[in-house]
Structure formats: structure tokens, C-alpha cells
Amino acid sequence: MTTNTQAQHWDIFCAVVDNYGDIGVTWRLAKQLSAEYQLAIHLWVDDLASFSHILPALDPSLPQQMFNGVTIIKWDQPLSIGYTPGAVLIEAFACDLPQEVFDQIENCRQQDTFISPLWLNLEYLSAEPWVEGCHGLPSLQNSGLKKYFYFPGFTNKTGGLICEHALASERDQWQSDPQYRQQLFAQLGLEGISDADKVISVFSYETQALTSLCQQWSQSDLNIHALIPKGRSLNCLASIFGAELEAIQAGQAIQYGALTIHILPMTDQDGYDRLLWSCDFNIVRGEDSFLRAQWAAKPFIWHIYPQEEDYHLIKLDAFMQVYCNNLSPEIASTWQALNLAFNQGDTKRVITHWERLNLVDLPLQQHAKQWPIDALIDADLARRLVQFVKNR
Ligand SMILES: Cc1cn([C@H]2C[C@H](O)[C@@H](COP(=O)(O)OP(=O)(O)O[C@H]3O[C@@H](C)[C@H](O)[C@@H](O)[C@H]3O)O2)c(=O)[nH]c1=O
Secondary structure: OOOOOOOOOEEEEEOOOOOOHHHHHHHHHHHHHHHHHOOOEEEEEOOHHHHHHHOOOOOOOOOEEEEOOEEEEEOOOOOOOOOOOOOEEEEEOOOOOOHHHHHHHHHHOOOOOOOOOEEEEEOOOOOOOOHHHHOOOEEEOOOOOEEEEEOOOOOOOOOOOOOOOOHHHHHHHHHHOHHHHHHHHHHOOOOOOOOOOEEEEEOOOOOHHHHHHHHHHHOOOOOEEEEEEOOHHHHHOHHHHOOOHHHOOOOOEEEEOOEEEEEEOOOOHHHHHHHHHHOOEEEEEOOHHHHHHHHOOOOEEEEOOOOHHHHHHHHHHHHHHHHOOOOOHHHHHHHHHHHHHHHOOOHHHHHHHHHHHHHOHHHHHHHHHHHHHHHHOOOOHHHHHHHHHHHO
16 A cells, blocks of 8 residues: 655745735735645745735745745745645746746656646636636646636636635624724824714825825815825825825824825735725725725725726726626716726816715615625635635
8 A cells, every 4th residue: 555645735836026916815815725724835925025015024034934824935046945746736827937846746756656736827806707718727738737727706607706714704893893993093093083084095006086086085074084005005195295205104194184194004914904894985906905895895996907908997897897786877887987087097087976976875885795795605715726626
């Protein structure tokens, strides 16, 4: 009888392109696979300095360290920590895997009992209909290995959406008692926010639509607080600050009529989630914050990552169709027009639709609460992924 001593861990390789989305998504997935499925996860990351913005406890100088049960390994060239084939090999967002990975797999294939890791490419999230047809398709590579395309998505024929098992109950508990939000605001050093004020988090790319919204908010009858983590959103607010952007520090509050802009430090992902849960409205971007805004069960604007030839507007539209499926046409058209105006940097239309949105605030809030239940359908991404691996 032969005993299979082959390692059973999963490797996830992530190359940080720009921003925090690639590492944000893979870090969420790695944590969940470890916590909920007790899988040994090796997360290889080529830019630990970027990673440390969303995991401040990380030490970018270390080749290997462990957080939340996940082994985080520096993906350098050549690899300073050797790769050992495990049960699953995930390349995130079509990053080019290092040659050592294929060499090692090839070496091990000389042994009769060796089973090559199941190789998956984790794709970007899209609500476009074609995703269903491509999810799970294999493709034979030059190495002789099969690579499967794993597409996250919003239907039960896709790979699903990343969402931790306990998230809804933790969020509901948080939102049921205003003292949690007050405690969070106090920890962040935010002052002067009363229960009647409107609180909006802003994590976007640069757009004049945001400048325009801030001008509008400054003239509001209500006090508005914009909570803005230090980063790209601030680049289009220089005219409001009247100071060099470099001089703007986390912890500062800038008064602009009825609007107070609070500059926040970046926190870890759990902290960011709690911020989204605590605001009345969130402006988010990219892929991961976009999904977390949905799980926050609050209305939001999605500033989608810009792509060539405005392809991102097709992706935006596909998502908006899905999100608005059972919303009344009046609310749906206002919310869609607001998102489009924000993404197109349309300074006039963004204000018109923001003002209209106020009129449909309550039904939109109710929709935002129901949406996470509808969107998950039967299973989240990690559960579907574990099943996908078992079925191969
Ligand atoms: C503001 C903030 C964010 N975050 C996290 C949440 C997310 O995991 C991450 C931000 O990622 P995203 O929202 O996806 O936005 P992003 O713009 O940073 O990432 C983008 O990167 C491009 C390369 C990809 O092609 C895009 O699809 C997108 O993922 O930062 C924190 O952990 N703490 C914070 O304080």
C-alpha cells in the first residue's frame, strides 16, 4: 500500500497591479478559506508594501509571516522561499506564475503517486451575462496542465461572491445598536457627528463629479460628514482644501459650509467593513470595496475601475441591471443615472440625480437591506470554490 504524503495546502498567487483590489480580494478569500474550511493557505504576494496598507500589522521586510491562519509569503524573483506543490494552485487575475512553480510540478510528476495541483485562474467579478458560459471552463496549457477559469458572479451558474458566513449576523448586530457606530467614530477621532447628520464614506478614484457633490453637500440644509480615507479621492478636492494635498493628514477635519470632510487613516479590512456599516451612504470603487458596500446593506455609488474604450461602462450597466431587477422603475432610473453621472464625471447631472435620490431614500435603503440576501443565492464564493475543487 502506498501512502500519499503530498502536501494538501492551497497556494494563491497575487501580483499587485495598482491600488489594493487584487490583494484585497485574495486576502479576503485566503482568510475565509482558512477560517471556515480549515485549509492551509499560502498567499504569495509580490508587493508587501501595498498589502500593508490594508493589513497594517504586516512587516513588508519578512519573507514569510502568518496572519489569520494564512501563511503570507513574499513572491520575489527568484523565489527566496521554495514552492512545494499543494492540492490547489490559484493564480489571481491571470498573474503570470513564476517558472519555479512549473519546474517543481514537473519534477514531482516523475513520481507515480503525484497528483498535480488543481490550477485555477480567479477572474475579476462581472455581472455580464457571458460570465455564466465561461465559468469553470478548462484550458490545456503548454505545460500539459489544465487551467480552469473561475469566474465570480451574481448567478448560480457562476463562481459566486466572496462573503463570510457570519458577516450578515455581525453586521445586523452592529447596525441594531447605534453605540457601535458612535464608538467607531470616537476611535477614529471623529467629532461633531450627531444622529441627525448624514454620514457618507468616500473611497473613489479622481473625478470632478465628487468635487461637484461636495459643493452641493456644502449647501445642504442638513449637516453632512464625508469620511475620506487618505488617498485618490482627495486629488479632486484640492480647491476645497485651499492647501497642498501633501499637507493634508489623517485626523484632519475641514469645514466647508454644511459639509465636514474628515480625513481618515486606512484601516484593515474589518475596520473598513465596520465603517461601511456605520455610514448612511457609501461611495466605493474597484471590486472589493464595491462588494463590501453591498454587504453593508446601505445605498452606494460604485466608481468602477476605468478600462480602455469605456468598457467599464458596460460592466457598470450589467451590474446595475442585476441590482435594479426588482426595484421600481423610478428609483432604478434615478440610482442608475446617478452612478453613470458619477462615473462619467458629469458635474451637473450628478447633482440633479443626487437631489432626486433624496426623494427615494427610504425604498432604496430597504432595497439595499434585501439585496445581500438575494445576491448570495445558495452559496458564497468560498463554498462554491471548495465544491468545485471536490468535483474535479
Ligand atoms: C479605504 C480602505 C480600503 N481597504 C481595502 C478594501 C479593499 O479590499 C481594498 C480596495 O480594493 P478595491 O475596492 O477593489 O479598489 P482598488 O481601486 O484599490 O482596486 C482595483 O485594483 C485594480 C488593479 C483592479 O483591476 C480593480 O478591479 C480594483 O480591484 O482596500 C481597507 O482594507 N482599508 C481601508 O481603509
